[in-house]
Amino acid sequence: MANSKYEKLIALATTVCIILLGIALIVCTAHLYFTGGAQPYSRERVGGYLVILAAPLIITAGLAVAGVLMRIMQKKEADGLTARTNSELLESFRSRFDLSSMEGFEAELIRKERNNRRLFDIIAYATSALIFSFVLVYLGFIAEFTIDNLNGDVLSAFALALPLCAIAIGVHIPRIYFAEKSCKRELEAIKRYVKENVVPRAEKYENPKKKPDYALIARYVIIAASIVFIILGITNGGMKDVLAKAVKICTECIGLG
Amino acid sequence: MKNAFVKIRNWWSEHGITKRRLIQLYSALLFNSYLKGYITGDIFKGATKNLCTPGLNCYSCPGAVTSCPLGALQNSFSASGKTAPYYMLGIIMLYGIIFGRWICGWLCPFGLLQDLLHKIKTPKLKKNRFTRVLSFLKYVILVLFVVVIPLLYMTKDFPLPAFCKYICPAGTVGGALGLLINPENEGMFGMLGPLFTWKFALAVSIIVACVFIYRTFCRFICPLGALYGFFNKFSIFGIKLEKDKCVNCGKCISVCKMDIHHVGDMECINCGECIPVCPTKAISYKGAKIILPDSEIEAAKTDEEKAAVEKKREKRVKLASRITALVLSLTLIGSLVYFNFIYDDGVDVPSGDEEEDDGIPTGSAIGYKCPTYSLDLVDGSGQINIKDLRGKIVIINFWGTWCGPCKQELPDFDQVATDYDGEVVVLTVHTVDYAEEAPEYIATNFPDSKMLFAYDESLTDTIDMYFTLLGGTSSYPRTLVLDEKGVIVFTADGKVEHSQLVDVIEETKNK
Numbered sequence: 001m002a003n004s005k006y007e008k009l010i011a012l013a014t015t016v017c018i019i020l021l022g023i024a025l026i027v028c029t030a031h032l033y034f035t036g037g038a039q040p041y042s043r044e045r046v047g048g049y050l051v052i053l054a055a056p057l058i059i060t061a062g063l064a065v066a067g068v069l070m071r072i073m074q075k076k077e078a079d080g081l082t083a084r085t086n087s088e089l090l091e092s093f094r095s096r097f098d099l100s101s102m103e104g105f106e107a108e109l110i111r112k113e114r115n116n117r118r119l120f121d122i123i124a125y126a127t128s129a130l131i132f133s134f135v136l137v138y139l140g141f142i143a144e145f146t147i148d149n150l151n152g153d154v155l156s157a158f159a160l161a162l163p164l165c166a167i168a169i170g171v172h173i174p175r176i177y178f179a180e181k182s183c184k185r186e187l188e189a190i191k192r193y194v195k196e197n198v199v200p201r202a203e204k205y206e207n208p209k210k211k212p213d214y215a216l217i218a219r220y221v222i223i224a225a226s227i228v229f230i231i232l233g234i235t236n237g238g239m240k241d242v243l244a245k246a247v248k249i250c251t252e253c254i255g256l257g
Numbered sequence: 258m259k260n261a262f263v264k265i266r267n268w269w270s271e272h273g274i275t276k277r278r279l280i281q282l283y284s285a286l287l288f289n290s291y292l293k294g295y296i297t298g299d300i301f302k303g304a305t306k307n308l309c310t311p312g313l314n315c316y317s318c319p320g321a322v323t324s325c326p327l328g329a330l331q332n333s334f335s336a337s338g339k340t341a342p343y344y345m346l347g348i349i350m351l352y353g354i355i356f357g358r359w360i361c362g363w364l365c366p367f368g369l370l371q372d373l374l375h376k377i378k379t380p381k382l383k384k385n386r387f388t389r390v391l392s393f394l395k396y397v398i399l400v401l402f403v404v405v406i407p408l409l410y411m412t413k414d415f416p417l418p419a420f421c422k423y424i425c426p427a428g429t430v431g432g433a434l435g436l437l438i439n440p441e442n443e444g445m446f447g448m449l450g451p452l453f454t455w456k457f458a459l460a461v462s463i464i465v466a467c468v469f470i471y472r473t474f475c476r477f478i479c480p481l482g483a484l485y486g487f488f489n490k491f492s493i494f495g496i497k498l499e500k501d502k503c504v505n506c507g508k509c510i511s512v513c514k515m516d517i518h519h520v521g522d523m524e525c526i527n528c529g530e531c532i533p534v535c536p537t538k539a540i541s542y543k544g545a546k547i548i549l550p551d552s553e554i555e556a557a558k559t560d561e562e563k564a565a566v567e568k569k570r571e572k573r574v575k576l577a578s579r580i581t582a583l584v585l586s587l588t589l590i591g592s593l594v595y596f597n598f599i600y601d602d603g604v605d606v607p608s609g610d611e612e613e614d615d616g617i618p619t620g621s622a623i624g625y626k627c628p629t630y631s632l633d634l635v636d637g638s639g640q641i642n643i644k645d646l647r648g649k650i651v652i653i654n655f656w657g658t659w660c661g662p663c664k665q666e667l668p669d670f671d672q673v674a675t676d677y678d679g680e681v682v683v684l685t686v687h688t689v690d691y692a693e694e695a696p697e698y699i700a701t702n703f704p705d706s707k708m709l710f711a712y713d714e715s716l717t718d719t720i721d722m723y724f725t726l727l728g729g730t731s732s733y734p735r736t737l738v739l740d741e742k743g744v745i746v747f748t749a750d751g752k753v754e755h756s757q758l759v760d761v762i763e764e765t766k767n768k
Contacts, residue, residue, distance in 0.1 A: 007378065010378055011378045011379050011380060014377060014378055014379050015379040015380060015469075018377070018379065018465055018468055019465065021465075022461050022462065022464075022465035025457075025461045026457075026458045026461055026462070029454055029457050029458060029461075030454060030458070032454075033450070033451065033454040038756075038757070039446075039447055040449070040450070041446045041447075041449035041450075041453070042446050042447075043443055043446055046446070064377045064378075066378075067377055067378025067379070068376050068377060068378065070378060071376060071378060072272055073272065074272075082383045082384055082385075082511050082512075083511070084507050084510065084511055085386065088507050088510060089507070091505065092505040092506065092507050095505040096504075096505070132397075135401075136400075136405070139401070139405055139406075139409065140405070140409065145409055145410065145413065146413075147413060147415050147664065147665060148665075148668070150415075150417070150661075150665060151451075151452070154406070154419070154423070158401075161401065165394075165397045165401070168397075169390055169391070169393050169394060169397070170390075172390045172393075173386075173387065173390055176386045176389070176390060177386070180386065215490060215491050218491045219354060219491045219492075219493065222350055222353075222354040222488070222491065223351070223354055223355075225347075225350060226346075226347045226348075226350035226351035226354060227347070227351070228347070229343040229344070229346050229347025229350065230343070230344060230347035230348065230351065231347075232341075232343040232344075232347070233341075233342075233343035233344020233345070233346075233347055233348075234344065236340055236341060236343060236344075237340055238333065238340055238341070238342060238343055238344030238345065239307050239344045240307075241332070241333065241336055241340055241344075242306070242307060242309070242324050242329045242332070242333070242344060242345065243304070243306050243307045243324075243719065244659065244690040244691070244719070245316075245324075245328075245329065245332045245659065246306035246316040246323075246324040246325075246328075246329070247300070247301075247302040247306055247719040247720075247731065248660075248731050248732065248733055249300055249317045249432075249436070249730075249731040249732035250316070250317050250328065250418070250421065250428075250432075251317075251448060251662060251732050251733075251750075251751050252418075252421075252422045252452065252661060252662055253315065253317055253328060253418055253421035253422055253425070253428045253432065254315065254317045254428040254429060254432035254433040254436070254456075255428065255429050255433050255449070255452050255453035255455075255456035255457065256433060256436075256445055256448040256449060256452075256453060256732070256751055257448040257449075257450060257452065257453075257662055257751035257752045
């Protein structure tokens, strides 16, 4: 954490330099590509742009190194705690008290908040599931995927698929926002109740040792399955395929065509 | 003297490198031990590439001595029409069940890069409700880019590792930049185009984001972390929370920079930073039973017995640490020495047929006479030699059915062979790998082609003869154009466009 004037200055300067350098790199790459004609990249052209960016690169690197050295010279400490969410606070508070026999206005309020949260959860998860299912069906059966226009087909398929996926994830933002507000109201209700009534403490958690340890069983099953799969893979040539690919440069994987 | 030593030791314990950082640096160096690759500009081709790194480490990186599990998984899905992907599924399951996301926190080289970038002194964006929602993006990327697209294109017999091709920054940073900075790879600049522009812009964006947002790639994009996350709860290594000691104070969640809901869940990278902040010592590393069984700890009743058990535990931990450190150090030193000084790919550069006495030296570069060699034709009708094709312009293309860009450009070569029939001969040479697939592929896609199809020969298990003779290193496809006298006038690594071929042919004709 920056606490002296010089540290704050370095932090600010580093921030500005890194952001500007990042933008400059992207702009230069785009400029190289769009003004380069049939073969936009060559060692000479790239070298020319690197010469232009040399000074900002060196300054940014210098600031970054200075900041890291400052950090090393300071005592190791935690980066600071993030604030807890209302749902975490609620769970923590509920775990301390036995609220099973709660009744009255607050109990009714809590029941109402929980039901509303549950409803929002169902709507949000159902909407996400529906959208994701549609995306999979679209990609599997409807979208055009050819080899001649490989990148174009993949891009146009995902021009539809990715925004839909963003919506499917984005529906959870209002759900979480509502859930946080609801948890805050519930927490306030519980605190009011605890303040006005005698509420027993929650019983300490006791490890149910007699129950089978499902995690251990799952572990053994997965280990056994993985060893069987590996042996099957070695016998059916799968391991040889991994080697065959790995000893050749995957030019498309590293952006080289 | 003793005071100075104590002062240094105290300073080191307050400011020095942590054990976790040391292990991260160690694993990054171990999995990229082939430092010679940065000098030669080529990738490692040895048998250790049968194995996979647990974390993200592109196998096209010059230093990599093992395969990337994510790239190999996508390739396995792409080839799943012919070979069931048991091997890679087994590897992922084994790594997952042993380590879970402990790999992300301790072993992944790209994770180390992100941790180091986050150390740069700038204001940081802390986790919040939005980042929690955004952390689901990596599961979407896992399903779409790692599973769905490779399988969809598998049905079209076209290998497409979509995550590696369109998203992965490790390939761009480690692979592309690692190869391009070497002067030996000047020819690779001709392969850069829109894909590189997109990937470089994406890699720069992710790297800049990592400075301000903790482990941007791990939290929001990495499908490998998403996969390992499913195993986190059951893995042998990792973090565990003892519920009977936990008082739900939430300090562990507050101090954690990942988007966890509780310690040890799918988002937890098992870094252990929550362990010292827990007031009731409810959090610990799994696997403690290996050092001292629970029964021995529970048997201690009095304070003296507990102290004795604790002393015994500390002694065992110290001994285990020393043995582990010794073994690991020897492994790293052994790797560095073996891969850089002892390993020999066993390639004697072949010389081809006897040189003709016409004053033009034989070689694989432009201006040299192309070495000649007899290759078996795919249709079984005999052999072909470049010498037999003198008097015509010859295009030699090295390709493979396993190679997406190779398959993409073949129709262009077929078109050229048809358009310039009689003046130009197109000779395609298939790699030794997957040679058995070539006849069916050619019969299906190029039944009446004017192109000639031949097989390369094997120099070693992983290196092809004529490809190496004609200057090929590790990247496919590779194209050479020879004039009527057999002199090389054009070479290219990577996909060649139809217009490029036409330009070269016209220029050669008019020479």
